[in-house]
Amino acid sequence: METIKAIMTRRSYHQFKDEPVSDEQIKTILEAAMNAPSAGDGRPWHFVVVKDRQKLNMLADKIDEGNTMFKQAKAAILICGDPKKEGFPGFYPQDCSCAAQNIYLAAHDLGLGSVWIAIWSVPPRIQGIKEVLNTPDSVEPFAIFPIGVPAEDLKPEYRYDETLVHYDSWGEQK
Numbered sequence: 001m002e003t004i005k006a007i008m009t010r011r012s013y014h015q016f017k018d019e020p021v022s023d024e025q026i027k028t029i030l031e032a033a034m035n036a037p038s039a040g041d042g043r044p045w046h047f048v049v050v051k052d053r054q055k056l057n058m059l060a061d062k063i064d065e066g067n068t069m070f071k072q073a074k075a076a077i078l079i080c081g082d083p084k085k086e087g088f089p090g091f092y093p094q095d096c097s098c099a100a101q102n103i104y105l106a107a108h109d110l111g112l113g114s115v116w117i118a119i120w121s122v123p124p125r126i127q128g129i130k131e132v133l134n135t136p137d138s139v140e141p142f143a144i145f146p147i148g149v150p151a152e153d154l155k156p157e158y159r160y161d162e163t164l165v166h167y168d169s170w171g172e173q174k
């Protein structure tokens with residue numbers, strides 16, 4: 001399996017080429033997101049796919065201080081948490097994080113780039129998402145991923161740090 005390779009080479013892309021992202025690619029990314037594990041198999045998520053150029057530009061202004069990544073991206077996927085569907089109370093941020101990582105990895109596998117833009121716990125961004133995408137108060141905007149063909153050449157980073165690993169008891173190291 002190529003999973004480890006995908007994990008070890010994934011990066012966050014903020015610049016995108018003027019090249020298309022197909023509906024089929026978006027579907028594959030959504031399938032990966034919805035195949036994520038979730039506590040009690042609650043699947044407490046919704047997704048908003050944004051392809052409208054005007055809305056992508058508005059997202060740039062409302063949630064990312066005019067940053068060009070949404071202006072360059074061909075699409076964006078918003079994950080919303082749905083507390084009513086949680087398998088266990090309070091777990092949706094963990095569940096949505098699993099879906100989010102799958103979005104990162106699926107985009108990477110398809111040769112696309114993305115970056116996790118935090119919405120959860122950032123009030124001005126939550127407000128911006130509600131204004132642009134009309135999300136109801138019954139769901140919590142969690143994170144949004146601009147998606148496009150990368151225009152940056154980011155090298156894989158190797159971040160393993162043996163000092164962060166403890167064996168059998170805290171403080172015990174090899």
Ligand SMILES: Cc1cc2nc3c(=O)[nH]c(=O)nc-3n(C[C@H](O)[C@H](O)[C@H](O)COP(=O)(O)O)c2cc1C
Pocket residue numbers: 010011012013115116117118157
């Ligand atoms: C929970 C979370 C929130 C993040 N929020 C943002 C964000 O708001 N804006 C941004 O540009 N990157 C954001 N990132 C991306 C990180 O900055 C990035 O993952 C980190 O710098 C490591 O780089 P890499 O993803 O290329 O390995 C976020 C990542 C995570 C996991």
